[in-house]
Amino acid sequence: MRFLLYLGCTTATKQYGYELSLRGTLPLLGVELEYPKDMNCCGVPMKGISRFYPYYACARIMAIAESQGLDIVSPCNGCHLNLTETIYKLKLNPPLMNAVNELLREEGLRYTGKATVYHPVEVLHDKIGVEKITSAIKRKLPEMPVSSHPGCHLIRPTEFPRPETRNGPLKLDRLIEAIGLRARDYPEKYECCGAAILPYSPEAAIRVTASRIKKALAVGSRAITSLCPYCIEMLDGKQDAAKTITGDQSVSIPALYYTQLLGLALGLDEKELGMNLNMSPVEVLLEEMRV
Amino acid sequence: MVEGEEIRIGVYVCHCGVNIAAVVDVKKVAEELSKVPNVVVAKDYQFMCSQPGQNIIVEDIKEHKLNRVVVAACSPRMHEPTFQRAVERGGLNPYLFEMANIREHCSWVHEKEKSAATEKAIKIVKAAVAKARLLKPLKVEKVKVIPRALVIGGGIAGIRASLDIANAGFEVHLVETRPSIGGNMARLDKTFPTLDCSQCILTPLMVEASRHPNITLHTYTDVVSIDGSVGNFKVKLLKKPRYVNEAKCTGCGVCVTKCPWTVPSEFDLGLGKRKAIYFEFPQAVPLIPVIDPEHCMYFQKGTCRACEKFCPPKAINFDQKPEEIELEVGAIILATGYGLYDVAKNMPEYGYRKYKDVITGLELERLVSATGPTKGHILRPSDGKEPKKVAIILCVGSRDEKHLRFCCRFGCVAGLKHAYYIVSHIPDAEVYICYRDIRTFGKGYEEFYERIRSYENVKFIRGSPMEILQDADGSLYFDVFDANTNRVVTLRPDLIVLETGIVPHPTFKEVAKVLKCSVGPDGFALELHPKLRPTETSVDGVFLAGAVQGPKDIPDTVAQAGAAASSAIALMSRGYVETIPYVSSINEDLCSGCGICQPLCAFDAISLVKKEDGKQVAKVDISKCKGCGVCVAACPSGAAQQLGFDDEQISAMVRTLTG
Numbered sequence: 001m002r003f004l005l006y007l008g009c010t011t012a013t014k015q016y017g018y019e020l021s022l023r024g025t026l027p028l029l030g031v032e033l034e035y036p037k038d039m040n041c042c043g044v045p046m047k048g049i050s051r052f053y054p055y056y057a058c059a060r061i062m063a064i065a066e067s068q069g070l071d072i073v074s075p076c077n078g079c080h081l082n083l084t085e086t087i088y089k090l091k092l093n094p095p096l097m098n099a100v101n102e103l104l105r106e107e108g109l110r111y112t113g114k115a116t117v118y119h120p121v122e123v124l125h126d127k128i129g130v131e132k133i134t135s136a137i138k139r140k141l142p143e144m145p146v147s148s149h150p151g152c153h154l155i156r157p158t159e160f161p162r163p164e165t166r167n168g169p170l171k172l173d174r175l176i177e178a179i180g181l182r183a184r185d186y187p188e189k190y191e192c193c194g195a196a197i198l199p200y201s202p203e204a205a206i207r208v209t210a211s212r213i214k215k216a217l218a219v220g221s222r223a224i225t226s227l228c229p230y231c232i233e234m235l236d237g238k239q240d241a242a243k244t245i246t247g248d249q250s251v252s253i254p255a256l257y258y259t260q261l262l263g264l265a266l267g268l269d270e271k272e273l274g275m276n277l278n279m280s281p282v283e284v285l286l287e288e289m290r291v
Numbered sequence: 292m293v294e295g296e297e298i299r300i301g302v303y304v305c306h307c308g309v310n311i312a313a314v315v316d317v318k319k320v321a322e323e324l325s326k327v328p329n330v331v332v333a334k335d336y337q338f339m340c341s342q343p344g345q346n347i348i349v350e351d352i353k354e355h356k357l358n359r360v361v362v363a364a365c366s367p368r369m370h371e372p373t374f375q376r377a378v379e380r381g382g383l384n385p386y387l388f389e390m391a392n393i394r395e396h397c398s399w400v401h402e403k404e405k406s407a408a409t410e411k412a413i414k415i416v417k418a419a420v421a422k423a424r425l426l427k428p429l430k431v432e433k434v435k436v437i438p439r440a441l442v443i444g445g446g447i448a449g450i451r452a453s454l455d456i457a458n459a460g461f462e463v464h465l466v467e468t469r470p471s472i473g474g475n476m477a478r479l480d481k482t483f484p485t486l487d488c489s490q491c492i493l494t495p496l497m498v499e500a501s502r503h504p505n506i507t508l509h510t511y512t513d514v515v516s517i518d519g520s521v522g523n524f525k526v527k528l529l530k531k532p533r534y535v536n537e538a539k540c541t542g543c544g545v546c547v548t549k550c551p552w553t554v555p556s557e558f559d560l561g562l563g564k565r566k567a568i569y570f571e572f573p574q575a576v577p578l579i580p581v582i583d584p585e586h587c588m589y590f591q592k593g594t595c596r597a598c599e600k601f602c603p604p605k606a607i608n609f610d611q612k613p614e615e616i617e618l619e620v621g622a623i624i625l626a627t628g629y630g631l632y633d634v635a636k637n638m639p640e641y642g643y644r645k646y647k648d649v650i651t652g653l654e655l656e657r658l659v660s661a662t663g664p665t666k667g668h669i670l671r672p673s674d675g676k677e678p679k680k681v682a683i684i685l686c687v688g689s690r691d692e693k694h695l696r697f698c699c700r701f702g703c704v705a706g707l708k709h710a711y712y713i714v715s716h717i718p719d720a721e722v723y724i725c726y727r728d729i730r731t732f733g734k735g736y737e738e739f740y741e742r743i744r745s746y747e748n749v750k751f752i753r754g755s756p757m758e759i760l761q762d763a764d765g766s767l768y769f770d771v772f773d774a775n776t777n778r779v780v781t782l783r784p785d786l787i788v789l790e791t792g793i794v795p796h797p798t799f800k801e802v803a804k805v806l807k808c809s810v811g812p813d814g815f816a817l818e819l820h821p822k823l824r825p826t827e828t829s830v831d832g833v834f835l836a837g838a839v840q841g842p843k844d845i846p847d848t849v850a851q852a853g854a855a856a857s858s859a860i861a862l863m864s865r866g867y868v869e870t871i872p873y874v875s876s877i878n879e880d881l882c883s884g885c886g887i888c889q890p891l892c893a894f895d896a897i898s899l900v901k902k903e904d905g906k907q908v909a910k911v912d913i914s915k916c917k918g919c920g921v922c923v924a925a926c927p928s929g930a931a932q933q934l935g936f937d938d939e940q941i942s943a944m945v946r947t948l949t950g
């Protein structure tokens with residue numbers, strides 16, 4: 001199983017732990033990852049300005065994948081949504097597909113619809129499978145309750161296929177259980193992490209993040225985990241800001257990528273998983289796990 | 292008309308107010324048509340369908356000795372019969388008339404291309420004239436109508452329609468799939484806006500229906516098949532076994548008391564319990580219990596038989612088999628009603644079925660009903676405590692392009708009534724109604740809204756809730772953006788009531804398939820005309836009553852049930868129906884008896900017969916033929932022709948249009 005790893009801006013510039021843990025864990029489960037030869041932004045920041053540009057940007061990414069004969073794995077919920085939407089819309093709209101290919105021709109690229117995109121949750125759950133993950137475990141983790149925060153775009157919108165649905169348990173929760181932890185529901189699991197309003201209203205965004213963390217703490221979760229760089233940027237990176245803004249010192253929980261938890265279960269060292277880069281108290285979790 | 296007689300055609304171009312005349316130059320159309328061979332007179336007029344318009348045709352037939360008439364106006368769907376009657380009044384066979392559609396097919400779709408539209412209109416009318424030259428008089432036959440009606444569905448719509456037909460002196464068979472008639476209305480505690488007791492106004496009608504000499508009740512019975520056509524339907528019913536001898540049972544209920552097995556009650560929507568042998572509800576009609584074999588220990592494990600042991604009249608019969616019933620009826624009324632939109636499956640954000648204290652409006656009715664699971668006390672399902680803060684959410688699934696696009700037409704007023712239930716049962720309770728719009732359009736509904744709005748402890752929030760969440764302590768909460776105050780409000784209610792959208796009753800799909808009647812994009816039965824023929828279906832002799840046609844409250848349902856009944860009564864008291872003249876006809880000289888047409892006929896109208904000379908030919912039963920034309924298209928030798936639409940006539944039209 002080989003994929004082209006399209007990191008997207010956030011993971012590539014701020015969330016190194018996500019990349020390290022993906023590159024550390026997936027090969028242990030039989031997945032080879034390649035870097036693309038050339039890459040661009042998925043176009044989401046331009047969405048408000050141009051309708052066409054994001055289609056072009058995503059089609060270029062997919063065309064590069066097609067030229068390398070591989071499918072893409074996109075670890076960012078935002079990029080994954082934009083790529084899926086582009087593939088979906090281009091296939092339905094031949095004139096749009098032609099317009100995009102007209103521009104791509106200058107570089108000798110072409111997107112036909114053959115290459116497709118996967119999110120790590122799909123690679124882990126659908127391609128590798130829960131059983132294979134369970135059988136690959138090297139280190140038994142304590143049966144502690146952990147809450148998942150899937151992130152909006154893993155589920156929404158419903159107009160085109162998304163990796164997760166609200167009907168029935170999440171794939172991410174099954175993956176948590178697969179490595180011996182307990183997936184624990186909490187009230188605001190499916191809500192926005194706050195990242196969407198961070199540039200415009202930072203205080204409100206951080207209040208939102210604080211609320212999610214407090215709800216997870218209230219149901220007794222020992223950690224919060226996600227596979228979205230935005231969610232972890234907020235849940236992991238904004239805890240100090242949350243304490244200041246809400247004046248509540250209890251807003252503190254280990255927040256980390258699922259692939260970091262998976263890496264621990266697969267016997268990897270926390271440094272190999274970039275856990276020294278997490279800003280939330282992951283050392284508390286590591287301490288508990290050593291017991 | 293005499294064979295060989297000169298063909299004299301009158302052409303009438305309608306303005307349709309401005310619908311046609313604002314785009315098509317109607318004067319020019321009439322002028323051009325007057326130059327066409329055989330056209331004796333060509334005129335234009337503002338409204339051809341009006342009385343003076345029709346009179347022009349009647350008088351011209353006499354004055355100009357016309358023997359064919361062409362009207363260029365709207366779609367024939369509405370006014371072809373109008374003009375056919377006018378032609379008949381003029382003394383001609385009504386099928387010597389042809390209609391040219393220059394409104395839907397021309398003016399309405401070419402608003403911006405006036406001169407091209409006029410050219411097109413001329414061609415359309417010329418094609419109609421070409422066909423008119425070849426028209427032959429057609430004959431209409433009369434078929435007797437069986438004076439007996441079938442009503443499918445025993446809710447308020449079906450009961451009302453049955454009583455109306457029965458009171459007019461006709462025999463009625465009322466079929467209901469559940470063990471008792473009554474439907475959804477029997478579940479309600481009170482009815483808006485007058486707040487009269489639902490049971491008190493419904494149960495007398497149920498009893499009347501069961502005692503009426505002209506009504507035969509078939510409860511716990513499904514419709515299996517319906518064949519035939521208007522006036523002569525052949526119906527097969529399947530009566531499910533109750534395992535209780537109806538003739539012996541006295542309805543004493545000892546069996547129910549003695550039965551040791553309990554399961555969730557369907558009538559109480561799972562909120563209460565019933566036994567494995569049960570009455571649908573205490574006022575059930577007929578008052579005969581049913582054994583549910585899925586939960587009865589005798590059927591599951593072969594033991595128990597407590598009901599049989601204690602039954603005073605020895606009415607229990609474990610060996611009862613399903614019983615097939617065959618009926619012949621002249622008219623059918625569909626009254627299958629509605630079901631609730633599956634919110635648990637389609638809208639997980641509301642947490643229905645996930646959280647016990649999120650209930651539907653219909654479930655609240657059961658909680659309030661004196662015969663319900665809590666004996667009329669509003670107690671929340673999770674812990675049996677009285678809720679002090681209740682949120683009522685309107686439009687759950689309705690008016691939402693991702694779910695149901697249409698309005699449920701009673702959710703608003705039902706929600707107001709539910710607020711009334713809460714504050715009248717629990718005076719210190721607070722009620723929050725989350726709404727998008729309040730639609731209280733019925734008689735007395737706006738006044739009812741004002742009354743509820745004046746209550747101090749009922750608060751209105753204009754907005755739809757975001758996700759309903761459960762906090763660590765088990766309490767439910769949600770955020771809602773109130774558009775009236777521009778604020779996000781967080782509510783923490785003890786009980787949440789969803790006024791859910793409605794869908795056609797699940798049984799309707801099967802019935803529609805059996806009847807081959809048209810279904811709209813929303814899944815409800817499609818009426819023949821949305822304004823003028825709201826109780827009729829695409830199948831002659833099949834009428835609609837109540838929510839089978841679309842969301843309706845009780846007053847509208849009862850009104851439509853009466854209208855459907857009177858349509859059925861009109862059909863049966865006239866006693867005959869006219870056959871469609873546009874049937875298929877077989878030219879026996881051309882027919883090779885190959886039989887290709889026979890299995891293709893969806894209406895079973897074609898049979899293969901041997902003539903006296905031994906030659907096999909196809910034969911059409913005109914009482915069954917619907918004039919669909921499938922056999923005509925399939926016939927390899929051109930022996931099958933549809934009267935009024937034969938090859939010669941259609942070819943003449945095509946030649947004119949393309950020439």
